[in-house]
Each structure stands twice: as structure tokens, then as C-alpha cells.
Amino acid sequence: MWEKSITKKLENLGIPLHMLDRSSIGLRAHTKPIIQLFEQRSIPDEGWNDDQITQLLYVLSHLDSDKDPQSIRIGEREGRISTQLLSNQIGGFCHGVGRSGELAAPQPKAAGASLMQNLSNKVSFSLLKSLGLSNIKSSLVVPMGTGMSLGLALRGALAHFQINSTKKNMVLMTQIDHNSPIKGIKYIGAEIITIPGHFGKNYYASEGVYTDMAEIESIFQKNSDSVCAIITNCAFFAPRVPDNIKEISKFAKKNELIHIINNAYGVQSSDILKIIRGAIDAGKVDAIIQSTDKCFLTPVGGAIIASPNSELIQTISKSYAGRASAAPAMHLLTSLLSMGKNGYLSKMKQQKENLFILQSELKNLAENLGEKLIDCGNKVSCALTLSKFSQDQISKLGGFLYNLRVTGPRIIDLNKSEFGSCTNKTEIPFSYVVMNAAIGVEKKHILLAIQMLKKAFIQIQDK
The missing domain is CATH 3.40.640.10 (Type I PLP-dependent aspartate aminotransferase-like (Major domain))
Structure with a gap:
């Protein structure tokens, strides 16, 4: 499309056709994934770079009526935005999606x-x-x-x-x-x-x-x-x-x-x-x-x-x-x-590997503490029992982890509340701490979290 509509005009500016043909290779490579997305309407195997994603969003957002410089916008909802910063934050899609009767319905102004x-x-x-x-x-x-x-x-x-x-x-x-x-x-x-x-x-x-x-x-x-x-x-x-x-x-x-x-x-x-x-x-x-x-x-x-x-x-x-x-x-x-699909599959693989690392590290820690890693086969997180710790120590654990800059663990203190355990303390008589190896987590953060958990256990035992 680019060559047919633009090349001749550029040639008239004195640029030889063979140079234009050669120079357009990079542009074709850049826009090819966008064209394929419209044709195939499925996730690409390989991920796009930020420029390609930005270009796609720019083109799509400029199909909305508020981008027409000659439009006469007098309604109560016409994509009027106070600052370009806001427009940039939402990709230029000021009108939103759907209509009052259906979320997926085409929006005439959008x-x-x-x-x-x-x-x-x-x-x-x-x-x-x-x-x-x-x-x-x-x-x-x-x-x-x-x-x-x-x-x-x-x-x-x-x-x-x-x-x-x-x-x-x-x-x-x-x-x-x-x-x-x-x-x-x-x-x-x-x-x-x-x-x-x-x-x-x-x-x-x-x-x-x-x-x-x-x-x-x-x-x-x-x-x-x-x-x-x-x-x-x-x-x-x-x-x-x-x-x-x-x-x-x-x-x-x-x-x-x-x-x-x-x-x-x-x-x-x-x-x-x-x-x-x-x-x-x-x-x-x-x-x-x-x-x-x-x-x-x-x-x-x-x-x-x-x-x-x-x-x-x-x-x-x-x-x-x-x-x-x-x-x-x-x-x-x-x-x-x-x-892209391959990128997501890679993250799934890494998540599985991180879970194995988390399980291994927590199992070793449990043995040193006289506790156990609950063998539940959860695919994302692990639970470590806190049966040897007092209620006062358990109540302090979350705060110590937070101060050590560890975010995300869950402390289930059954003496304080059963909510969070999905059962009751008659069924599960010990409190526990949950650590996660969710998708996107880095291996180094898994290992650092274990180090900080060990440190937190020492701190609450010293208090």
C-alpha cells in the first residue's frame, strides 16, 4: 500500500525508484505484523516492539470522531480531554468502548x-x-x-x-x-x-x-x-x-x-x-x-x-x-x-521453574524450623506451617516482611481469624504463611524473598 500511493510522488522529488524500493524494505518489515494482525486476528507468535504497538494504537485511536479536526462536538460526551497527558495515558481512546445496550457493540463515534x-x-x-x-x-x-x-x-x-x-x-x-x-x-x-x-x-x-x-x-x-x-x-x-x-x-x-x-x-x-x-x-x-x-x-x-x-x-x-x-x-x-504467544509460553515455563525453586527453598527452611511445607500441589503458591510459633510471633511476621520490602506473602493466623484459610481451625489446626511464584516473578526475587523470610523468622524469635 505504501509503495503504490507514495512511491511515485517521492520519485517525482528526485529520488530514483530503485532507491525507494530498497529503502522501503525496513518499512514493510515494520508494518507487516500490523497487517497480519488485521488478517489473522490472533496473537502473533513473536512479540512486537513498542514502536509497532504505538503505531497500531495511534492509527486505531485516530479513527475515533474526536480526532477529526473539523468535527463540531456539542454533546455531553464527545471525547473532550483537559490535557494531552490524559489522552496519552489511555492511548487516545477517549470515547471508550461499547454502547449503553451492549459492551461489545460498535460505537459510532469510536x-x-x-x-x-x-x-x-x-x-x-x-x-x-x-x-x-x-x-x-x-x-x-x-x-x-x-x-x-x-x-x-x-x-x-x-x-x-x-x-x-x-x-x-x-x-x-x-x-x-x-x-x-x-x-x-x-x-x-x-x-x-x-x-x-x-x-x-x-x-x-x-x-x-x-x-x-x-x-x-x-x-x-x-x-x-x-x-x-x-x-x-x-x-x-x-x-x-x-x-x-x-x-x-x-x-x-x-x-x-x-x-x-x-x-x-x-x-x-x-x-x-x-x-x-x-x-x-x-x-x-x-x-x-x-x-x-x-x-x-x-x-x-x-x-x-x-x-x-x-x-x-x-x-x-x-x-x-x-x-x-x-x-x-x-x-x-x-x-x-x-x-506474543512464544513470549507468554516462555513466561509460563519460567513460572513453573520458579515454583520448583520456591518449593525446594521452603522445604529446606521448613526442616530447619521444625515446620513442614504443605504438600497440596498448588500450581502457583506454597504454604509453610507456623505450628512452632506463638500467636504474638505470627502476628508480627507480616509486618517484619513488609519492612524488609517483601510484598505479596499472606499470613493466615487462625488464632486471629479463620478467613483466608477456606476452612476453619478445626479442620486445619495450624497457622501458615503463603509465598507465591506467579507468572512474571523473577527468579532473583524468589531467592531474595526466601532470604528475607529467614531474616524475619530470626527477628520475630529475637523479640
């Missing part, structure tokens, strides 16, 4: 942002399929975190399956001691019946916190007239293990329940994706929620709702209220194009 949103959906969908969710049919990038996205997915599913939520407003939720998913479900007016977690040997032949299938069936039978859905979990902090979602999906199909999987940070684990793929094939899975910042290294504020039912995704899109910020979709598209 053709470029609509294209960007569509590309973000297509690119993330192609990555999820290539990583192992080969049986999903569609996905939607939403401008909300995991908790609110669970609520949106449930609201869309209720509408899609035409379930009267005033008569059936109860949701079974396997115990996840995290406020976001709980608030997300309650936000749409549903009532939660928590399926309690238990600690011990489980269906994954490991020692961890799990959900008893017989208990799910028993609780459902007592409330069957009021239950509309079940929310399960595949990714949470150790020693929590993924729910037995294959059996639960069969249960959901048998009882015609909506089944939504909270897979907040499970994309980074091929083992977790395999579990989800098997559940889709075995029974009924309606939606799978994954956080963009936890899985794809973006700023906080977005999620991907995936489903083996493309029509359900459309209904979920229509359940979103109003137009939305374009930033989460832009952040995700930027991150995925930057890494």
Missing part, C-alpha cells in the same frame, strides 16, 4: 476503539485456545476485576437461560475466602450458600483444602427449589486446591444449574487449563473468569470471560450497563502483542 476492543477479544481468545482451552467458543474482555466479572457473568447467564432470579436467587459457592467474588455475586442480588472447605487428603492425592462432592449434593438437595447456579474455583492460594470441577460440571448438567468457574490466575498453569477443558467436555461449564492483571501482566481493572457457548457471551455483553473505559482492553492488547 470506530477505532471498537476495532481495538474487537482485536483484544480475538487475540486473547486465540491465546486461551492455544494454551489448552480448545473447546471454548468465545470470550469477552470486560473492564472489571474478577469479582464484578463473576457478577456480570451470572447476571448474563440468568438472562440467557431465562431463569427468574426472584424465585431462584441462591448460588452455591465453594468456599473461597476472598471478598471480591463474594461481593460480586451479592452485588446482583443473589444469596450465597457456601460449600465449606475441608483439610486433608483429597481427589488430587494431595494434602490440602478441598470441597467434598457429597456435601455439595447434600446442600443442593436441601435448597434445590431456590438454587440457580454454582460457582467453583480453580485458582486460589495454597493450601487450597482446585475444585473437582469435572464432577461438578456433571452435577450442574444433571440439575440444570448455571456453572461459572473462578479461574482468576489459572491461565498460567497448563495443568489447571487441562482440568477446565476436561470439565467442559464432561458436563456443563457456562463461563470461566480470568483476571488480566494476574494472568497477563496488565494494570489492575480487567478480566476475560470465556465460554463454550458463544451466544451466552453475547448475552453477558448485553448485560453490562453503559459504555465502558477502553483502557483495560487496550492494556490487554498491548501486553499480549508485546509478549
Whole structure:
């Protein structure tokens, strides 16, 4: 395109044609990935450089109506921005995405942002399929975190399956001691019946916190007239293990329940994706929620709702209220194009290696302390018991780690509160500390965190 429209004009300026042909090689190499993205609408194998991503976003954002220098903008929402700094921060997508009736609907004043949103959906969908969710049919990038996205997915599913939520407003939720998913479900007016977690040997032949299938069936039978859905979990902090979602999906199909999987940070684990793929094939899975910042290294504020039912995704899109910020979709598209599929696979490999290092280091530390590393097989984090430490020492551990500039560990002090353990202190009688080896973490930070943890243990014992 560049050669056909520009070359002749440049030749008229005195530049020989053979020089123009040679000099355009670099430009063609630079723009080729952008052209391929529009043609293939899938994640590239290799990541792009920042200039290519910037050029793509620049071109798309300049398709929005607020970039027309002759436009007469008199509406209440016309992409008027107080400073160029703000426009730069959101990639120039001032109009946002979607319309009042549907999140994924093309926006007349934001053709470029609509294209960007569509590309973000297509690119993330192609990555999820290539990583192992080969049986999903569609996905939607939403401008909300995991908790609110669970609520949106449930609201869309209720509408899609035409379930009267005033008569059936109860949701079974396997115990996840995290406020976001709980608030997300309650936000749409549903009532939660928590399926309690238990600690011990489980269906994954490991020692961890799990959900008893017989208990799910028993609780459902007592409330069957009021239950509309079940929310399960595949990714949470150790020693929590993924729910037995294959059996639960069969249960959901048998009882015609909506089944939504909270897979907040499970994309980074091929083992977790395999579990989800098997559940889709075995029974009924309606939606799978994954956080963009936890899985794809973006700023906080977005999620991907995936489903083996493309029509359900459309209904979920229509359940979103109003137009939305374009930033989460832009952040995700930027991150995925930057890494490419091979880059993401490399980070998954590094995550797995880091987890092994973390497990080994914590196991050695546990032996020195007379503690143990809970053998739960969690794919992202590890839990180290604190059975030899006093409540006063445990209460100080988090503060000492913070002062040592270690961010991210979780201290579960069961003497102070059971919340966070996904069970109770009758089931799991000792407190513990959780360390993570999530995607994007550097090996050096794993090793430094262990050093600081050792130092913190010495400090709290000296006090």
C-alpha cells in the first residue's frame, strides 16, 4: 500500500525508484505484523516492539470522531480531554468502548476503539485456545476485576437461560475466602450458600483444602427449589486446591444449574487449563473468569470471560450497563502483542521453574524450623506451617516482611481469624504463611524473598 500511493510522488522529488524500493524494505518489515494482525486476528507468535504497538494504537485511536479536526462536538460526551497527558495515558481512546445496550457493540463515534476492543477479544481468545482451552467458543474482555466479572457473568447467564432470579436467587459457592467474588455475586442480588472447605487428603492425592462432592449434593438437595447456579474455583492460594470441577460440571448438567468457574490466575498453569477443558467436555461449564492483571501482566481493572457457548457471551455483553473505559482492553492488547504467544509460553515455563525453586527453598527452611511445607500441589503458591510459633510471633511476621520490602506473602493466623484459610481451625489446626511464584516473578526475587523470610523468622524469635 505504501509503495503504490507514495512511491511515485517521492520519485517525482528526485529520488530514483530503485532507491525507494530498497529503502522501503525496513518499512514493510515494520508494518507487516500490523497487517497480519488485521488478517489473522490472533496473537502473533513473536512479540512486537513498542514502536509497532504505538503505531497500531495511534492509527486505531485516530479513527475515533474526536480526532477529526473539523468535527463540531456539542454533546455531553464527545471525547473532550483537559490535557494531552490524559489522552496519552489511555492511548487516545477517549470515547471508550461499547454502547449503553451492549459492551461489545460498535460505537459510532469510536470506530477505532471498537476495532481495538474487537482485536483484544480475538487475540486473547486465540491465546486461551492455544494454551489448552480448545473447546471454548468465545470470550469477552470486560473492564472489571474478577469479582464484578463473576457478577456480570451470572447476571448474563440468568438472562440467557431465562431463569427468574426472584424465585431462584441462591448460588452455591465453594468456599473461597476472598471478598471480591463474594461481593460480586451479592452485588446482583443473589444469596450465597457456601460449600465449606475441608483439610486433608483429597481427589488430587494431595494434602490440602478441598470441597467434598457429597456435601455439595447434600446442600443442593436441601435448597434445590431456590438454587440457580454454582460457582467453583480453580485458582486460589495454597493450601487450597482446585475444585473437582469435572464432577461438578456433571452435577450442574444433571440439575440444570448455571456453572461459572473462578479461574482468576489459572491461565498460567497448563495443568489447571487441562482440568477446565476436561470439565467442559464432561458436563456443563457456562463461563470461566480470568483476571488480566494476574494472568497477563496488565494494570489492575480487567478480566476475560470465556465460554463454550458463544451466544451466552453475547448475552453477558448485553448485560453490562453503559459504555465502558477502553483502557483495560487496550492494556490487554498491548501486553499480549508485546509478549506474543512464544513470549507468554516462555513466561509460563519460567513460572513453573520458579515454583520448583520456591518449593525446594521452603522445604529446606521448613526442616530447619521444625515446620513442614504443605504438600497440596498448588500450581502457583506454597504454604509453610507456623505450628512452632506463638500467636504474638505470627502476628508480627507480616509486618517484619513488609519492612524488609517483601510484598505479596499472606499470613493466615487462625488464632486471629479463620478467613483466608477456606476452612476453619478445626479442620486445619495450624497457622501458615503463603509465598507465591506467579507468572512474571523473577527468579532473583524468589531467592531474595526466601532470604528475607529467614531474616524475619530470626527477628520475630529475637523479640
